[in-house]
Amino acid sequence: MEAMVTIPRKPEIVWGYLTDVSKIPSWAEDVFDAEIIGKEELGVGTCVDVARRVKGKRTDATIEITAFRAPKLLAIETRLPGMLILDRAVLEESSGGTELRILTEIAHEGMLASLFAQPVGLLGSDNRPPPAQAIYQRSVEAFRKLVESSTLTPYR
Numbered sequence: 001m002e003a004m005v006t007i008p009r010k011p012e013i014v015w016g017y018l019t020d021v022s023k024i025p026s027w028a029e030d031v032f033d034a035e036i037i038g039k040e041e042l043g044v045g046t047c048v049d050v051a052r053r054v055k056g057k058r059t060d061a062t063i064e065i066t067a068f069r070a071p072k073l074l075a076i077e078t079r080l081p082g083m084l085i086l087d088r089a090v091l092e093e094s095s096g097g098t099e100l101r102i103l104t105e106i107a108h109e110g111m112l113a114s115l116f117a118q119p120v121g122l123l124g125s126d127n128r129p130p131p132a133q134a135i136y137q138r139s140v141e142a143f144r145k146l147v148e149s150s151t152l153t154p155y156r
Contacts, residue, residue, distance in 0.1 A: 001104040003136040005144045008097035009151055015071030017147045018089060018100075021048055027143040029135050030054055043068050050078075082109040102140055106132065 007014050017023060019042055024034035033051040036042070048063045059080070067075035071091055078085040086105045091098050 001133045003102045003140040005140045006096050006099050007144050007147050009147055011071040011091045011093050011098045013151055014098040027146050029139045
């Protein structure tokens, strides 16, 4: 999956909001709590506890930062029962500000199960985006609005 948005702010400003764990609940859909585990300095190996409410049920997960190259790249790994989620946020400076692209891979526990979870290609795909795609796009849009509303100076 992929979600993209251009934010009319410098990459350093966007990066600051993206890596501010306390702000995650204000833009990530269904997340109501996020807290760094252990050390306060973010970097490779840092873990963050995240609590989400999905269909009225609380789900807890630990996210580990696997790549951290300010202000260009943030990669995280989330392990849930039966599922592994790999997210990569790439920031690129553009004429309109910062292009933020979120790339996500979701692997289900059984590889056979993942083949049937979302058919692809000529074997029956109806080319509809997976349900999570809409959630990611709404979260990225909410992130853009947060950054724009919280910062005074547009990109120049």
